[in-house]
Amino acid sequence: MSARRRATAAGAALALLCAALAPRTPLAAQRVQPAAQSAMDRAFDFERRGAYAEAAESYRAALAEQPGNLAALLGFERALVPLGRGAEVIPAARAALAAGPPGPQVYAVLVRAFTAAGATDSTRATAERWAKLDAKSEAPWREWIQAAAQRRDFATAGAALRLARERLGRPDALAAEAAQLTAHQGDVAGAVREWVVAVTRRPEDLPAAVRVLADGATTPAQRADLLRALQREPVPEARLLEAGLRARFGEPLAGFQALRVVLSGDGATATRQLQFFAEQLRMLDGPEARRALGQTLEALAERQSGTEARETRLQAAQAYAAGGDRVGSRRLLARVDAQAGAPALGGDATVTLVTTLLDAGKVDEAERKLGQSAASMDADTRLGLQRRLALAWGLEGRFDHADSLVAADSSVEGLAAAGRVRLYRGDVAGAVARLRDAGPYAGSRDQATARAALLATLQTVRQPSLPALGEAFRTLDGGDTARAIPAFERAAKGLPPAEGGAALQLLAGRLAASAGRPADAERLLRAAAADSSPVTGPAAELELGRLLLASGRRDAAVQQLEHLILTYPQSALVPQARRALDEARGAVPPRGAAGR
Numbered sequence: 001m002s003a004r005r006r007a008t009a010a011g012a013a014l015a016l017l018c019a020a021l022a023p024r025t026p027l028a029a030q031r032v033q034p035a036a037q038s039a040m041d042r043a044f045d046f047e048r049r050g051a052y053a054e055a056a057e058s059y060r061a062a063l064a065e066q067p068g069n070l071a072a073l074l075g076f077e078r079a080l081v082p083l084g085r086g087a088e089v090i091p092a093a094r095a096a097l098a099a100g101p102p103g104p105q106v107y108a109v110l111v112r113a114f115t116a117a118g119a120t121d122s123t124r125a126t127a128e129r130w131a132k133l134d135a136k137s138e139a140p141w142r143e144w145i146q147a148a149a150q151r152r153d154f155a156t157a158g159a160a161l162r163l164a165r166e167r168l169g170r171p172d173a174l175a176a177e178a179a180q181l182t183a184h185q186g187d188v189a190g191a192v193r194e195w196v197v198a199v200t201r202r203p204e205d206l207p208a209a210v211r212v213l214a215d216g217a218t219t220p221a222q223r224a225d226l227l228r229a230l231q232r233e234p235v236p237e238a239r240l241l242e243a244g245l246r247a248r249f250g251e252p253l254a255g256f257q258a259l260r261v262v263l264s265g266d267g268a269t270a271t272r273q274l275q276f277f278a279e280q281l282r283m284l285d286g287p288e289a290r291r292a293l294g295q296t297l298e299a300l301a302e303r304q305s306g307t308e309a310r311e312t313r314l315q316a317a318q319a320y321a322a323g324g325d326r327v328g329s330r331r332l333l334a335r336v337d338a339q340a341g342a343p344a345l346g347g348d349a350t351v352t353l354v355t356t357l358l359d360a361g362k363v364d365e366a367e368r369k370l371g372q373s374a375a376s377m378d379a380d381t382r383l384g385l386q387r388r389l390a391l392a393w394g395l396e397g398r399f400d401h402a403d404s405l406v407a408a409d410s411s412v413e414g415l416a417a418a419g420r421v422r423l424y425r426g427d428v429a430g431a432v433a434r435l436r437d438a439g440p441y442a443g444s445r446d447q448a449t450a451r452a453a454l455l456a457t458l459q460t461v462r463q464p465s466l467p468a469l470g471e472a473f474r475t476l477d478g479g480d481t482a483r484a485i486p487a488f489e490r491a492a493k494g495l496p497p498a499e500g501g502a503a504l505q506l507l508a509g510r511l512a513a514s515a516g517r518p519a520d521a522e523r524l525l526r527a528a529a530a531d532s533s534p535v536t537g538p539a540a541e542l543e544l545g546r547l548l549l550a551s552g553r554r555d556a557a558v559q560q561l562e563h564l565i566l567t568y569p570q571s572a573l574v575p576q577a578r579r580a581l582d583e584a585r586g587a588v589p590p591r592g593a594a595g596r
Helices: 001-026 034-048 052-065 070-083 088-099 104-116 121-132 140-150 154-170 173-185 188-201 203-216 220-231 236-248 252-260 267-282 286-302 306-322 326-338 349-361 364-377 379-396 399-406 412-425 428-441 445-458 467-477 481-493 501-516 518-529 535-550 554-567 572-585
Strands: none
Touching: 001 306, 034 052, 034 070, 034 203, 052 088, 070 088, 070 104, 070 349, 088 104, 088 252, 104 121, 104 140, 104 349, 140 173, 154 173, 154 379, 154 445, 188 220, 203 236, 203 286, 220 236, 220 572, 236 252, 236 267, 236 286, 252 267, 252 286, 286 306, 286 326, 286 518, 306 326, 306 349, 349 364, 349 379, 364 379, 364 572, 379 399, 379 412, 379 467, 379 535, 379 554, 399 412, 412 428, 412 467, 428 445, 428 501, 445 501, 467 481, 467 501, 481 501, 501 535, 518 535, 535 554, 554 572
């Protein structure tokens, strides 16, 4: 995004921020005269619209009426920077200093402006003058260092850092800025030492430290160097940094182990450490990250009490379930139930509990908990949980009970769930009717696409009832793809190719391919491709061609794709087949290679 567009997006918010700061300026600067106020109104409007030249002139007019108006001075600076005229703010900033008791914001404007103008001596003099207001403050030096670094003048930034530490009398001052400058010089160990110091002094800098270090380590070798440097630092803060970085680097469970060995005995500190790591994990996907989040939240709950601990344990149970650890999920749910006499859980926590029980396979208990809290839920939440219960009971083979849970739900989501339950029963005609009534708009885009593909497959099956097909879908939706593949193949054997047999073989072949079973996939796709229907035939041939190409059998893939194009010239899949054919011939890069 360009500087102009970024400034446009931020203009209004910055203007409001400056207005909020204005009451802290000297009293004279707070009395905005009518003419100055009119100029300010025009300036804000111009800035909001991205008309920076006009905004600058309006801010200049406001400052002419009232030199000490901090909001106008900061607005003037904001308007000049996108125009590349930042140095023009210097006379106005000097006038603001002369207008009243000097404030740090005015000095900061001057430091940035002198730096932009390349006036190093003036920048230093301004920073030193500002520092006299508070000899212990790091702010003047930080402003100078950051302004120089933003202009990639790292030599000046380093000199400013050394001077700051000398004047402040603290070799650990401005550690975060020192860490970033050291990293720029390629000194990984030095950057780590400085970040450890920064985090020791200011624990709230921990997330920033992890982010900056992770962003700077883009290769496996750099990441390994960084972790080795951290392991040489024998302090708890280094382990916290290591934990956050391992999570970012795809090792969340190892990150939790690094964290656990240094958890503070102080409850408040340990809570803060665990909350930090949980936030790192929530940004990640994948079962390992979910299990690590479960461990982290479980440890956090041990340092809490009452309803807070119960809700954290529920979140931990949900994380364990999402990570495939049903044992861990059930252990946490048992702890929640063991808190007899505890206050009732809130609405969100009840939803979490019911969802986690379903993920853990405890359908009876999930329904009982929902029944206890249904009256306190809004209708949409309750119906959503009932749909999930219906699907869970359908997977368990309790079809009548599952039907009853969604019988009165006429929403598109309810019809879609009812169609799925009918499918589990093997009621093909009933599933088709309900899925068709649901239409393409229930759920997310991916869910709607998957449902449309399912409906297209079911519509090829001429038999109104096919229990073997229902069993195959129950096996698949239960998470057992390995057993679902032969189940779909068995369901297909009893059907003519044009009446669902080929479509089910195509589905089984796709599942086998996604499960990494290429031999089974090829056999099933060839069987499906033998069907000469204009729907199943080209789809099976395209999948087969892609499978052959993925396995490195380019000549066979070319032959298969050419056959598709010649046999089904009117098929909507021909453009995709031509793209795959070009790939097989080496004329275009493989799919997805453009971004590598």
